[in-house]
Amino acid sequence: MRLRARLSLAALLCLTVFGQTSETALRFEVADVHSSPHRSVPVAMGPFYTSGRYELRFASMLDLIAKAYNVDTESVFGGPSWLELDRFDVFAKTRAASAEARRVMLQSLLAERFDLVVHRDSKPVEAFALTAGKHSELKPSAEEGPGGCSFIVQNAPSGPPPPGAPLKLPVIVYTCKNTTMEAFAAALGAVPGGGQYLNNKMVVDRTGIQGSWDFSFRYTPKVPAGIQTMDESMPLPDAVEKQLGLKLELSTAPAPVIVVDRVNRKPTANSPEAMKSFPPLPTEFEVASLKPSPPDSGGGRGGPSMPNIRNGRLYLPRITVKNLIAIAWDINGDEFLVNAPKWLDDDRYDLLAKAPEGVAIGDLTPQRGGISVNIEALRPMLRSLVTERFQLKVHMEGRPMNAYNLVAVKPKLKRADPASRTRWKEGTATSTADGKNANPSLGRLVTCQNVTMAEFAAMLPNIAPGYLRTNVVDATGLEGGWDFTFSFSPAGALNFGRGGPRGDAPAPDSGAVPEASEPTGAMSLFDALTHQLGLKLELQKRPAPVLVIDHIERTPTEN
Numbered sequence: 098m099r100l101r102a103r104l105s106l107a108a109l110l111c112l113t114v115f116g117q118t119s120e121t122a123l124r125f126e127v128a129d130v131h132s133s134p135h136r137s138v139p140v141a142m143g144p145f146y147t148s149g150r151y152e153l154r155f156a157s158m159l160d161l162i163a164k165a166y167n168v169d170t171e172s173v174f175g176g177p178s179w180l181e182l183d184r185f186d187v188f189a190k191t192r193a194a195s196a197e198a199r200r201v202m203l204q205s206l207l208a209e210r211f212d213l214v215v216h217r218d219s220k221p222v223e224a225f226a227l228t229a230g231k232h233s234e235l236k237p238s239a240e241e242g243p244g245g246c247s248f249i250v251q252n253a254p255s256g257p258p259p260p261g262a263p264l265k266l267p268v269i270v271y272t273c274k275n276t277t278m279e280a281f282a283a284a285l286g287a288v289p290g291g292g293q294y295l296n297n298k299m300v301v302d303r304t305g306i307q308g309s310w311d312f313s314f315r316y317t318p319k320v321p322a323g324i325q326t327m328d329e330s331m332p333l334p335d336a337v338e339k340q341l342g343l344k345l346e347l348s349t350a351p352a353p354v355i356v357v358d359r360v361n362r363k364p365t366a367n368s369p370e371a372m373k374s375f376p377p378l379p380t381e382f383e384v385a386s387l388k389p390s391p392p393d394s395g396g397g398r399g400g401p402s403m404p405n406i407r408n409g410r411l412y413l414p415r416i417t418v419k420n421l422i423a424i425a426w427d428i429n430g431d432e433f434l435v436n437a438p439k440w441l442d443d444d445r446y447d448l449l450a451k452a453p454e455g456v457a458i459g460d461l462t463p464q465r466g467g468i469s470v471n472i473e474a475l476r477p478m479l480r481s482l483v484t485e486r487f488q489l490k491v492h493m494e495g496r497p498m499n500a501y502n503l504v505a506v507k508p509k510l511k512r513a514d515p516a517s518r519t520r521w522k523e524g525t526a527t528s529t530a531d532g533k534n535a536n537p538s539l540g541r542l543v544t545c546q547n548v549t550m551a552e553f554a555a556m557l558p559n560i561a562p563g564y565l566r567t568n569v570v571d572a573t574g575l576e577g578g579w580d581f582t583f584s585f586s587p588a589g590a591l592n593f594g595r596g597g598p599r600g601d602a603p604a605p606d607s608g609a610v611p612e613a614s615e616p617t618g619a620m621s622l623f624d625a626l627t628h629q630l631g632l633k634l635e636l637q638k639r640p641a642p643v644l645v646i647d648h649i650e651r652t653p654t655e656n
Contacts, residue, residue, distance in 0.1 A: 122205045123198055125151065125189035129371045130210050130364045133184040137429070137558040137568060141184075144199065145457035145471045147409060151199060152457050153187040154473055158360060161185065162215065165203040166355050169297070174220060176357030178547055178578075181520045183362065188375045210364040215355050224350040225295055227282040229304040231342040238309040244275030246284055252328075263325040272313040278304045285337075285345075290318040294333040296524055301350040304343065314340040378456065380477040382411075385450035386656050387486055390415045406459045406470060413448040417441060418487065421448070424472065425479035426491075426644050430566045432498065436646040444651065452478065486653040495640035498567055503554045505573040507631040513547035513578035521545045521556055540587050547578040563588025564622045567641055573632065585625035 133139065133155045141160040143153040153164065159181045163170045173180075187206070193199050207213040238244065253267040269289050273281060282302035286295055316336035320326055334345045405412035413421075419434070419441035428434050452458045452474070459470040483489055524542040543560055545553060554571040626632045 122208075123193065123201045124205045124209075125191045125202045127368070127371050127374045128187065128189040128206055128210075129367050129375045130185060130187050130206070131367070133186050137566075138562055139184050139559065142471060142473070143469065144203075145459055145469065145474075146196075146199065147457040148455040149190055149192050150455050150457055151187075151189040151191055151202075152471065152474070153185075153203075154471070155184050156187070157181045157184050158211070161187070161203070161207060162213070162355060162357065165200055165207055166215070167200055168353075168355055171222060171297075172352060172354045174218070174354050174356045176360060176518060177362070178515070178517065178519045179362055180357065180360070180518050182552070185364070190374060207360075212359060212361045213357070214359040215357050218354050218356045219351050220354045221349040222299075222352045222354070224298050224348055224352070225285075225300045225345045226303045226348040226350070227278065227285070227300055227337075228344045228346055229306055229342070230338065230344055234314075234341050235306070235310040235312050238275040238311045240275040240309075240311075242275070244273065244277070244280070244309055246271060246273040246276060246281070246288075248272070248289060250289075263327045264320065266317045266320070266326050266328045266330060268315055268317055268331075270313065270315050274311050275309045276311075277309050278302045278306045285333075288333070290316075291333060293319040295345070299350065299352065300345070301348075303348075312341055378474055378477055379453045381453075381481045382450040382478045383453045385448070385482055387482070387653055388447050388656070390445040390447050409452045409454070409456065409458065411448070411450045411452065411458055411475065415445045416448060418444055418446070418483075421446075421479060421483050422489075422644070425476055425483055427476065428644055429562075432566070433641070433643045434646070435496075435643050438646075438649065438651075440651055441649075446653075448482075450478070450482070488648065488650040488654070489646070490648040492645050492647060493642050494645055496643050497638045498641040498643075500567040500637050500639040500641070501565065501569050501634040502572040502637050503550065503557070503569055504633050504635050505550075505575055505631065506627065506633050508573070508575060509629065509631040510575075510579040510581045513580045515547065515578055517547040517578075517580075519547045519552060519578070521548065521560060523560075540585075542582065542584045544582045546580050548580075549578055550575045553579075561585070561588070561622045567639070569634070570637075570639075572635075581630055583625050583629040584620075585622045586619035588622075 136155060139155045141154070141156040143156070144164060145152045153161070156164070157180065158176070159170050159173055162173050166173075187203075189202070189206070191199060191202060193202065248269055248271045251268040251270060252265065271288055279302040282300045282304075285291055285300040286297065314336045315331060316333045317328075317330045319332065320330060337343050337345055419431075419437060422428065422434065422437075422441070431437070456474055457471055458474050484491075522544055524544065541561075545556075548556070549571075550573040551571040554569040557569045558565040558567070620628075623634055626634060
């Protein structure tokens, strides 16, 4: 009865939202919409909301629609080719207390500023089907009332492994009581690490098994190809099959979707009021405490512990000074930081800071895509903090760096439908029937659709940041849009003898271009482009901006 009531309420809310006229729909008080600044690796961030200020950053129109209508991006169909290409920042003011009201306001904003028109429909989408085998491990439940599932983590490592040591795998024990197969299928995508195994696809029940059941199974999180582990892994699909007698099979299923009927590429101009309503972000925290981390607080030489962001307060435990500088100045690799003393990697601090009123720095509420952190709002305040406390003096300058040109050798590409959406997406190489992609060492399967070579060159640092940290320039001479698929191994799966303990890719300024595949079957990005697509990345020298440290004190000033 409660479930039916919730569904009825949700249906009524949808009818109310879609039935509103432009005169009665909820709106932001004032909004600023503009193109996002260029980023080599753009990632949609937000929405963030605090003290009446609403922010979305680096969001494609696809992201904006998905967030406005509270659906996954894979559930948005139709639209022009650029729907996933152009990116926008949205700043707005509202006193709406609920996230649902703000979603309706975003719908109104997109309709008014981009002339967006959509409708709801149902279409078959890629999904996993849960099917029945022997199901010998399912026990009929004798319990009554609502059921549910829970999990515990066993064998959890206390910190990152020492350099060169194999990874200790945690074991997740997932237990369900008085649970139907329909409820279990719906929950599978949300189990810890489930999205990595299932590529964030939904799971539908096709077992035909009725009633409620008790069962438990054990599995390990997905480990990138090439990572050595202390224990044998148990992938989630294998655990479901071997321990429960059920199977997860790639299929399709009808699902509610949003269909884009019309949208403009350029938003209407911001009002004079909007231009005045969003001044530059504050450059200083309201208050900040920076203390040396206790020597027994763990973490080794790994990254900082999980940050805590709540109610305008930021807590960063065990962060190195180098990481603070990298975040503050948006530095994407050691080669872009010059004259850095060695101790920047050694000295660790606990940072506790409070942002000024009205600055949305994020929170720890899980969202699609992970924890929400407004890093762009934090950068200017972190720059001021590091500059003041460590007496830091820096300047930016351009220096010749190793970079890459994309050239055509013997192209193996398919002409695209010019009306199709320009996009790249990632799957799991082992899930494809294509023999060349069946090697589990490849690990990364990338599909590009209606992509020009100039767009592909610009996408490559986002597709493979472990290999590329500088912009790639198109020198193929190929015109028009193309469809193609290629698979390669994560940078950590290749032992180049450089970088971190697990074989990171060579640094972009090292001049090393791995040409040969590994004996394990792992294949570098460079080889994959050449052998599978007939393209090549050629090493070039190009100026790139670097941050030069002119002066820094090791001991920070007092709090």
